[in-house]
Amino acid sequence: AQKITQTQPGMFVQEKEAVTLDCTYDTSDPSYGLFWYKQPSSGEMIFLIYQGSYDQQNATEGRYSLNFQKARKSANLVISASQLGDSAMYFCAMRHNTNAGKSTFGDGTTLTVKP
Amino acid sequence: EAGVTQFPSHSVIEKGQTVTLRCDPISGHDNLYWYRRVMGKEIKFLLHFVKESKQDESGMPNNRFLAERTGGTYSTLKVQPAELEDSGVYFCASSPRTATDTQYFGPGTRLTVL
Numbered sequence: 001a002q003k004i005t006q007t008q009p010g011m012f013v014q015e016k017e018a019v020t021l022d023c024t025y026d027t028s029d030p031s032y033g034l035f036w037y038k039q040p041s042s043g044e045m046i047f048l049i050y051q052g053s054y055d056q057q058n059a060t061e062g063r064y065s066l067n068f069q070k071a072r073k074s075a076n077l078v079i080s081a082s083q084l085g086d087s088a089m090y091f092c093a094m095r096h097n098t099n100a101g102k103s104t105f106g107d108g109t110t111l112t113v114k115p
Numbered sequence: 116e117a118g119v120t121q122f123p124s125h126s127v128i129e130k131g132q133t134v135t136l137r138c139d140p141i142s143g144h145d146n147l148y149w150y151r152r153v154m155g156k157e158i159k160f161l162l163h164f165v166k167e168s169k170q171d172e173s174g175m176p177n178n179r180f181l182a183e184r185t186g187g188t189y190s191t192l193k194v195q196p197a198e199l200e201d202s203g204v205y206f207c208a209s210s211p212r213t214a215t216d217t218q219y220f221g222p223g224t225r226l227t228v229l
Contacts, residue, residue, distance in 0.1 A: 004157075037220065045206060045220035091158065095218075101146055101210065102171055103218060105158040 002027050004092050006106035013082045014114050020067070021077040021109045023092030031097040034075040036066065039108070040088040048090075051075055082113045117141065119221035121207050127227045133195040136224045138207030140189070146170075146210040147190050148218060149182060153203040164190060197228045 003026040013019035025034065036048040051059045051066045059066040067076040079086055092106045120139045128134050140147045149161040161180070162172040166187035175182070179198070184190040194201055204223040210216035 035217070042222070043204065043225070044222040045208075047217055047219055050217055093158075101148065101163050101218070102160045102174070103148075103150075104160070105150075107157045 002029075002094055002096065002104040004094055004104055004106035006092055006109050008109045009107070010110045010112070012112050012114060013079075015084060016081055018078060018080045019082055019111065021079070021090050021092075021111065023075045023077065023106060025073050025075065025092075025094050027073075027094065027096065029096045029098060033095045033097065034066070034068070035093040035095070035103070036064070036075075036077045037091045037093065038086075038088045039091065040085075045091070049077070079111075084113050084115060087111060087113045119207055119209050119219055121205075121221040121224050123224060124222065125225045125227075127229065128197055129229050130199055131196045133193065134197055134226060136192045136194075136205050136207075136226070138190045138192070138221060140207070140209030141211075141219060144209035144211050144219075145187070146213075146216070146218075147184060148208040148210075149190070149192055150206040150208065150220075151203050152206070153200070158206065161192075194226075197226075199228050202226055202228045 005024045032053045034051045038046045049061045049064045051068045063080045065078045089108045089110050091108045093103045095103045122137045147164040152158045160174040163170045164184045167184050181193045206223045207221045208218040210218045
């Protein structure tokens with residue numbers, strides 16, 4: 001069975017500092033994708049970054065990077081130079097490439113950036 | 116390019132009533148997904164359309180929920196009759212071609228059943 005675990009219900013970070021949001025996953029399928037989404041207070045889900053299970057390098061998108069450790073089954077999101085607008089809930093998700101697109105989500109981590 | 120849109124943004128109904136949620140995917144996206152987040156719990160998959168066909172509906176909670184995607188464009192999710200436990204945020208997502216493409220989410224519909 002697929003499972004995503006986000007162990008940090010809430011995180012605080014000082015503006016301009018970096019923060020790591022944890023995500024571990026459980027799967028026996030070798031082919032999958034890992035995603036991070038941001039949900040600000042307005043409610044929409046914003047796609048941030050994607051990592052494929054066969055990708056050799058860690059994904060990066062601007063200030064977002066994904067620390068992918070396949071053997072440990074972890075896919076932590078690193079946000080560098082935090083901004084006040086980064087305050088939001090962040091969801092880690094996984095999708096098996098053989099499972100017709102169904103995504104499994106973690107419970108989310110609420111990030112608060114302090115000025 | 117317009118993103119995924121959902122209507123209404125909020126709906127408050129009484130137990131036993133019917134509600135229909137609508138999702139318009141990004142133009143040209145064949146794959147359409149419904150998810151929901153019940154208060155305090157994780158986002159859960161409901162079902163997946165490829166064009167007008169239901170590819171996977173394993174997450175639909177019971178037969179009070181009916182999803183359609185006539186013509187392979189927009190989709191509707193009807194809850195009839197609504198129960199208190201149906202309250203939550205219903206998200207729609209779409210992806211372009213294959214199921215491995217990134218899913219782009221709409222803003223969600225917040226459903227409250229009183």
